[in-house]
Amino acid sequence: MKQTRVIHVRLGEKCVCCQDVRTEGLRIFDSFICLKCEEGIVDVESNEEPYEHFITALRGITPSVNEN
Numbered sequence: 001m002k003q004t005r006v007i008h009v010r011l012g013e014k015c016v017c018c019q020d021v022r023t024e025g026l027r028i029f030d031s032f033i034c035l036k037c038e039e040g041i042v043d044v045e046s047n048e049e050p051y052e053h054f055i056t057a058l059r060g061i062t063p064s065v066n067e068n
């Protein structure tokens with residue numbers, strides 16, 4: 001029987017925040033936030049601009065229903 005598989009090659013993922021393709025970062029639902037942006041979000045107290053940008057980017061994230 002023929003079986004079709006989807007293979008995810010992890011060469012990196014596109015960050016929803018800065019559009020960079022990176023291997024290190026955080027996955028939220030089906031979206032990806034790179035390590036650089038993640039650190040920027042954590043550091044919101046000293047710099048609010050990346051946070052605003054992050055919130056804008058998050059609006060494009062559609063929550064996935066297949067939660068583990």
Ligand SMILES: [Zn+2]
Pocket residue numbers: 015016017018019020033034035036037038
């Ligand atoms: Zn990023």
